[in-house]
Amino acid sequence: MSPNNPAHVERARPDELVPSRYALRIGDIDVMIISDGVLPLPTETMSTNVDPVVRAAWFKDIFLGPDAFDWALNVVVVRSGGRTILVDAGLGTEFPGFPRAGQLVHRLEAAGIDLGSVTDVVLTHMHMDHVGGLLVDGVKDRLRPDLQIHVAAAEVKFWAAPDFSHTAMPSPVPDVLRSAAKQFLNDYRSHLRPFEEEHEVTPGVIVRRTGGHTPGHSVVRVSSGDERLTFAGDIVFPVGFDHPDWHNGFEHDPEEAVRVRIRLLREMAATGELLVATHMPFPSIGRVAIAGEAFRWVPAFWDY
Template sequence: MNLHNTSLPIKSEPEELVPSRYALRIGEIDVLVVSDGVLPLPSQMLAHNADPAVRAAWLKDMFLPPDAFDWALNVVVVRSDGKTILIDAGLGSDPDLHLPRAGQTIKRLEAAGIDLAAVTDVVLTHMHMDHVGGLLVDGVKERLRPDLRIHVAAAEVKFWEAPDFSRVSMPPGFPDALRATAKRFANEYRGNLRTFDDEHEVAPGVVVRRTGGHTPGHSVVRLASGGDRLTFAGDLVFTVGFEHPDWHNGFEHDPEEAARARIRLLRELAANRELLVATHMPFPSVGHVAVDGDAFRWVPAFWDY
């Protein structure tokens, strides 16, 4: 199956009135960005260390509501050298946090014609529930290959054995849900885990690299083929992180290190002009990074039909 073809129109259900997948090619690598839906969250979580008035002004300038708005939630499917690689797995079933508009990954993979049994590898940027939950949906594990390889940083697995939430700023209920989901995931998929320390090549041109910060084992995925390059940044970059890369996101377990890693990555992407995709950037979140004084500017790519 060529993922590049899955962007063609198909019959949609009545509730599917917006695009939910977008295909592109990075050299010889097929890439499909899939929307898992959206997470309605308090706007304070965008920048809990920012002056509330400055944060409110930014939201107003972006034509966003002042109190809460919808965070996009994206996953990526990559096809390289005969391997079909799922990068993150979405939220899965609603973990009693009233997030009914997320958790669409499995349904949307099926709509795109991607058989779960064809997935050879999964790469996890980290083990927050909105990145592993799709693998915990009832019936999913039975449809996956028994020899499925799940690549995740060793530091990430270690962290969730006794996670530290002392630096985060989350709504009530989220820490308990995150702990429970990570523990369940580790128990159910321990035999499939393939851990790495700092960097690992999953397939030709598909390299996962640990950045830390957001979580100790947070990683990004770098794609390179035929002179083209794309980075899936996971939760290292949010919409507000271009103009204010030093603002702390509420889900960051080490906010200062996350900011340092974010700035390093954005500088690198601006210098080499490669494409960026990120979990919580507005779908399909494909674009470039430009330097703007002491900060950065997001330049969305023109959709390629």
């Protein structure tokens, strides 16, 4: 990826105090995790099915809260088999309530990744913080005309008439989610390559539908040689290791999301492979260990 090649890297903006990208190799495959910024959200969205006192105690234990916290937002770029694959597209710039997110375009450029080089986009799901970067003015014109966007067919079907009856999101959010998904489908329908349950984007990069968070929510597994990494999208949040049974307010099927989360975390603990997730603190890379009836997040040591 040549992230440190000065010929391809823009100067950091003066308000960016920390690196916003982290590169690694999975066997022969290049992977880069890029921060799209952070979203300020109410703490109650992390645990809608528990006593507020219990929720407040958990956030106090990790020195956050009590009412709101910054929710990380990460995307991934994978280069394999001659293809450059963007996994999720961040928030975009249409939402003034989230001024510190929507950084994807200039952070891709800072990493030396031209939008015109992206051959594929894989969407874990179609919430606004995963498709919004594609809706920024001028972005579509900079993308390849043969761009392929891989998304579960169940996700596309759901957003034709979304049902929010099992969610517990802040009141303005459902309308914004609906509007963003509608605009995305209108703008990019001809680029969609829907899959049913599993699809190989390129050798070593497979996207698999899990459901739960949304009907078509999917994860992406990168494998080369004996190394593996899974991008889990919104299956797991920071609280999900200690309390995998706590519901997230954005989950469209909370009970199924719990089952999916526990199943994936058990699998990660058994294989020891690397895990990255959209809303884990950047660079969001680590492993999963068993901790009694729950799990433990083991952050990877940064490789300087």
